[in-house]
Amino acid sequence: MKLPAFYLLDAISKNVYEPYARHFTPFIIPLFLETYEQVDQNTRSKMEEMLLTWRTGAPNGKELFGVGPQVSIERAIWGGGDSGYGADASRAGRGGTTVAPVSKAQVLSELDFTLSQRERSLQQNPYDTTAQNHVNVLRQLRTLVEAGVSQDELRDVLNQLRALARSMPAPPAAAPQQPSYQSPPPQPSVPQYPPVPTTFSQPATYGVPASEPSYSHQPSYSPPPRAETKPWASTLPPASALLQNTIAPATIPAGTSASVAGPSSIPLNNIENLFSALVKAGVVSSNNGTPVGAGATAKVEDVKPGEVDPARQTSQEYRRAVLSQKIKLTNADITKQRPQVVPFLYDRLSSQCKQCGLRFAGNSIGKKKLEEHLDMHFRQNRKAGQNVGRGHSRSWFIGVEDWLHEISDSKGKGRADRRLTAKEAAVVAAKEEEAALRASHVVVPPGDEAKPISCPICKETLQSEFLEDEEEWVWKNAVKKEERIYHATCHAEALKSNRLAALMRSEKASRSRSVTPDKLSLRTTPPRGGNSDADGSVRVPASPSTQTRFAGTKRKADDPDSPIKEGGGTPPLKKMTISTAA
């Protein structure tokens, strides 16, 4: 079974829970696990994401396919036992059994999930400093985990994560799939998952021992686990120590957690402490120049008075080294000398991103840049997973004015990121999208003019209109999909909500060589009467996509009265032809 099919199943079950989810339940475990076994890492992490949403995918906020299948699948892919779903640290090692390993992937998945929820709530309420703090801490945790930490530390991070998750306020309404484990009192929820996992003893059937992770998988965004190639990994302060130091009183000592208190006894509101501890740990360890890790970089720009600015120092060193070379731009010098610059391209830049290969200086500044850079990878990856529902397209190129003033951002973050994260861009994009949708229409079949039809989604009647130029009746704001007419806006909204569209679209696009483009994208006919003004009148700096979007916003299909801009009705063509005659 392919991923798109899974998304379909996912969408159907969530949207029309009865009776579909129940129908799928009997075979969801083998279906999921068999597919999971066959797909690549990338797809696996997508499936893991989806699996996490199933925890609360049912209309009542419970497991979409029931607790049994949920636990079985999670144990099978993330390793079983106590680290699995519903198992809290309080139960680790219960009954003297061996503690099952926690996989990095599992921790990362849960981290990402919680992080994305916090980010969403932050987006809705940008002044929520608590949420901001949560997001910061979670990002730092993530970097720690990704850098590679011990099994005990992983477990600790997982426990902390769940504790944090519980302490968080419920995400805003925009996050419909709020996992139950995040919200109400944790204690009552525990009994739902009997401590002895016999009820859910599945794995053997699928060749997956419950007690160990069967796949050494990594989410697509994390670098291969090569701890030895990361010079700083070894000197990383142990996460557990870090966490213990701050949340001291009630923290569970790693690995010896058998008798320690349940989640509810972990101080939940000590997030500031945790944060500052991360920072502190980083600062402390950044002095020797080697470690980076999460907090290490959070405060590195605080150069103490009297110290040499490491960035400047490195630059000066570089400049001296470059200028000291006796090389002239002559045929002879170029071909005869031994190049001396190679170390400056490799060894002298000792912090390397293991995703794309970019290198940064080994000093604290370089490490801060690396951290920002890794953060960007992470966000881009998640963004890629949260496709807005219509697939991607190529924007119009940047115009002269914007190009001239494109600020060279050579100090850290890539431009791509800056452009794509701009909040305005998102708002404009949404508007443009809506305008484009409203402009689309479907021709009414002859004879059906009088027949009222309603949108299957909102049940409202579709408005029809006679287009003078086309000499035909059309339904406005309409699309035809599988022989049914929807409001274009409703349909797009529905697609967005389950990501189905994105997948279908990219699937189709990948086969595009044999498919005509009409089938690929919404077919739109330019509006009559309305006029698209030049991009020039509205300028959105530094955002080509934004600019494009603006061009699109100018469709005023629903607004034939919009004033026609000067020159709009007279394309420059006319003037040109006349003047060429002169």
Added chain:
Amino acid sequence: MESGQSTVAAVPTKEWVLEPETEYRFELDPGTSLAVKLIRGQAEIFGTELVDGKAYVFGQECKAAVFTWQGCTIEMSPILSLCTLRCPSTEYVSEETPMAAYANVHTALEQRRVRALQAIRGSPISDDSVPAEPPRVLVLGPANSGKTTVCKILTNYAVRTGQGWSPILVNVDPNEGGWAVPGAISAASVNTPIVTSSTANTLGSVATSAPVTLSSNALLPLFYWYGHKEAKRNPLLMDRLIRNLGQNVQDRNEDPEAVSSGLIVDTPAAFASSTGSGLKDDQRQVLIKACVDAFNINIILVIGHEKLTIEMQRIFGGRINVVKIPKSGGVVELDHSYRERVHGYQLHTYMYGLRIEPPLGVSDATLGGEPITDLTLAPSSLQISFEDLAIFRIGEEAMAPQSALPIGATRALSEMQPVAVDPAKGGSRLINSILALLAPPNPDEAERYDEEVLDLTVVGFIVVTALDIPSRKMTILSPNQGSLAGRTAIVGSFEWSEQ
């Protein structure tokens, strides 16, 4: 240098052990793809470092070289091919590379950048034997001498130094097409290494709405449209566009590091030799001069061409540093049909995004440094009225029949004359034509002039896929859903249709 072939038939990966300063070169046939993984050591492709353990995917007849300064081991996937599993059509290890010379050129350019920055900042001058001017480099060379590769390596080295450089990479070779489609000339500021993966985006990729990490996959070039692959077709127009582009490059607002980074200009082979290019020597020199003036060139690198080096020294020697640099033995002769196919890949990539199937069994693959799934784009097919779009052809070849000319016009149209194309007339030759959609003209009517379309930048490329003359409509393949109404486009001599 081949260390051995895997004995497992099912996974015939192949390892190559490369000695320091050697390179593994490969050329892919149409329809095949290849993945290369760095196992040990350090390696780079055209100046961009590989991360160990990542499978770098190549396709669309990519020809590339994995070079190592320090020595390395790389692993090649089996080729993904429609017919069979096999090796690249050409692959070998070469111990003769010009990389040492290129690295020395890079050092010399770095010296200038450092000095330029010192000068801008008013820092004490540490060495006045090096001019305190940002390096502004024109790269010249005959066909298949590796001009683009040299430009790419020098750019990549600059952005890898960690000094915050962001050189402007300029492409004035319309046959190459730079970042979009053939026929364009363009310039973009680059601040992360350009990753090689396909012939469709040798200079990196232009921004789309798809999220990417490397800014070299989201470049923001400025484009002008020449519309033909050969400089000889309309040298006057070339000259004008080069100067337009140069003016904008010089007008750009930049921070001191960016200014100090300088620029690197890739040129057409026609600039190097009149043999085969159809350009007369004086036309050639005029175009080179246009580049020198437009970009305020202070260094000319001539690749492996004694005669041209001497010629350049004679013309520019007093004020410009003219240096001959060696040519790579890895550069291959490219025939005409290859170029045609590459143009096809470029167009397809422009509309649909870069899409290369990784070879079987390759996981954790990266294409152009990004996860492989995220680069697919969905273009739009739009039906528009003839009236929505004003289309022009530039110069004589647009010559309309006498009857179509405005009263009083003479037949002698200049090479620079924009002539309106009427889609309703037979012989408009619009079907399958690539049109450059232009930026809006000056909103102030008083500021407009006859040849304004020549000086407008390109916002995108569209293709006419169908004409319905009776209802005066045409179908357009457009990269996005943006409205075309009221816009102006130029048609050149490039056509494209989807197979």
